[in-house]
Amino acid sequence: MNVEFIDALEQIQKDKGVSKDILIDAIEAALISSYKRNFGSAQNVKIEINRETGEVHVYSQKRVVEQVEDELLEISLEEAKEISRNYEIDDVIEREVTPRNFGRIAAQTAKQVVVQRIREAERGVVYEEFINRESDIITGTVARLAKGIVHINLGKTEAILGPTEQMPNEQYNHGDRIKSYIVEVKKTTKGPQVLVSRTHPGLIKRLFELEVPEIHDGVVEIKSISREAGSRTKIAVESKDLNVDAVGACVGPKGTRVQAIVDELKGEKIDIIKYSEDPSAYIASSLSPAKVVSTEVNNDNKTAKVIVPDYQLSLAIGKEGQNARLAAKLTGWKIDIKSESQAKSTE
Incomplete structure (x- = not known):
């Protein structure tokens, strides 16, 4: 590795937000495994990458002891004193053992580590984006159906619409655009897993917030929702302004607002109820x-x-x-x- 490699890491730090030092630390850790795997070494080694030049150095490490039991890991105090009089028991002596062809192995390992860390960083960005959208509504397109699960393309990732979260009698075809409710976002080794629902009452709440400005602005409040997905929903609303009719606002001019929601839910009936403190x-x-x-x-x-x-x-x-x-x-x-x-x- 060379100066160009260090420059590339700095560019990755700017573009992807992955720290150069974190990348180098990860590469050094991976190179220890590569060294031991390729050179059959059971000794303790330390690998250092020069942060300026990109040069890689391998050092064997031996602990100074009174009685040597493992020559690969230990060195006697007598031998240590021959190297330097300053060595004492439990000191660690380092000697450079960088193999001639280690640069090629180092470059290959470094590339793998960098690619992996960039992928992890990108997954992290996607996770942070969607974890903040839990309990929100999202629009995507049906990507594929497999074993009863609908996979929805959200652009940066896919959402999973499980069998129990699908509306009865609703057909999902490739390329269909559908709105769904984000129930949970999980962090997995393969990236964020976004679990969505078409049956959750929260979907009704969010659809009304989208269609009814008075709800979005807080003038009309949704007090309660009961739903049997695909069949019927009841929603209780209350106005905080005496001049605004809560039910009328939700129905909309000539029923356009509630009809847009009914259309999105493929004909599910919606009863809009005026909430009252009087039971x-x-x-x-x-x-x-x-x-x-x-x-x-x-x-x-x-x-x-x-x-x-x-x-x-x-x-x-x-x-x-x-x-x-x-x-x-x-x-x-x-x-x-x-x-x-x-x-x-x-x-």
Whole structure:
């Protein structure tokens, strides 16, 4: 290695942000293994690379002892004194043992180390970028499908959309652009692993933040979300400005805002509910689109008895109980729904 090599390391430091000294330290450590592998040496060696010229020097190291048990690792005090009178027991004597053809091995090893460290540094940059985007929404294109896993190209890396995070009945085709929610970013030996979801309630929250300026600006707040991905979502919103209608802001002019989200979710139905501090009003709204006659709440055990018109009972409960289930999850209350006829018969 030579001055040009040191100059190249300095350029890498500027371009990639990898310290020249860290690279040289790593190369020196790798060269010790290369030396022992190529020259069959069991002795202790130290390798130094001149930070200015790039010259490589190999030094054997022997500890000064009273009684030599291993000649490769130790030297007697008597022999040490012949080299220099200043040596004492436990001192380490270094002698240069640089092989003639070691420069070629050093250059080859150095190249491998530099390439590896640059790759690690680039992975580190990508990891830092995406770890700061956990719980955020990201757009990518479907790169490939393998064993039920969808790999999404994000440009600098790929995201993994696992089987349990995919929406039911949603087809993923190569080249499709899709939005997904970053659930977790892991650091692995092969680089950052970005795990995303299409079923997470956080995806709904982020989509509304993108589509509704009032939510993005904090005028309208999302209080709660309950979701059964691919089928139906309920979202409770509240306005912090009396002049702004929270539900209207989310629906948008002629329904354009909520429709954009429904389209992104391939037709998933979305009920936008007005949040209320009054449990009765909140629970009644949560059962939308069903109309509620009356609500009786028990604050001690957070249960509610809801009466609906006879013709609204099936709508309030929903197919396979979905509407009632989502309402309970949205509000955090256990809801018992009865029709007017059922309520009268139990009186």
